[in-house]
Amino acid sequence: MKKLVIFDLDGTLLNTIADLAAATNHALQHYGYPTHDTDAYRYFVGNGINKLFERALPETERTEANVLKIRSQFIPYYNIHNADLSRPYPGIEQVLHTLQANQILIGVASNKYQAATSKLIAQYFPDIQFVEVLGQREGVPAKPDPQAVLEIMEKADVSREDVAYIGDSCVDMETGKNAGVTTIGASWGFRPRTELEAYNPDFIADEACDILRFLGIPEE
Numbered sequence: 001m002k003k004l005v006i007f008d009l010d011g012t013l014l015n016t017i018a019d020l021a022a023a024t025n026h027a028l029q030h031y032g033y034p035t036h037d038t039d040a041y042r043y044f045v046g047n048g049i050n051k052l053f054e055r056a057l058p059e060t061e062r063t064e065a066n067v068l069k070i071r072s073q074f075i076p077y078y079n080i081h082n083a084d085l086s087r088p089y090p091g092i093e094q095v096l097h098t099l100q101a102n103q104i105l106i107g108v109a110s111n112k113y114q115a116a117t118s119k120l121i122a123q124y125f126p127d128i129q130f131v132e133v134l135g136q137r138e139g140v141p142a143k144p145d146p147q148a149v150l151e152i153m154e155k156a157d158v159s160r161e162d163v164a165y166i167g168d169s170c171v172d173m174e175t176g177k178n179a180g181v182t183t184i185g186a187s188w189g190f191r192p193r194t195e196l197e198a199y200n201p202d203f204i205a206d207e208a209c210d211i212l213r214f215l216g217i218p219e220e
């Protein structure tokens, strides 16, 4: 049985797409740029917020200065509105509780900036003791670099073969592979199942409880 299970946040634990879309659209609108339907954001999210802004800006406007402008409007808005419409995916809380009840350590490795990652995890999963919750931090390479996953493994003092990493995008499938751990795709997230299949993860979960079945943990 695995000793540590590490989760991605956006699109895996929480459906955050509507709040991310609203905050980015708010910032785009502030500068007179066109906005996007919520669904389009599924493909903009995944590599951190600066990449999200770059993708959301019109092609000819994708400069570093414009990304920083959008960021300056996004952050104060998202800090207040990051939990208006965001919700855990069905069955996720139960899965976390079952892992915890089985003494399996739980971690989070997200490309969402650290402050928002910590806040959302504390707000939505107050009963879960995470071994480590890592978001994107200044000077630390973002996923698919495996650093966050490796840091959590080190903190938990477990080796690769005892770890599973779960995420909903190609970035996550690469991250798990780069870290050399068992990699699970979550097909309920922002990206289609075919995107996950292309990376040949060890398993694709179509609903949260599939994770427990694959890991051989009895459901409560």
Ligand SMILES: O=C(O)COP(=O)(O)O
Pocket (backbone or CB within 6 Å): 008, 009, 010, 011, 045, 046, 047, 048, 049, 052, 109, 110, 111, 112, 113, 143
């Ligand atoms: O903020 C992002 O770009 C993605 O965050 P995630 O790594 O939790 O999916």
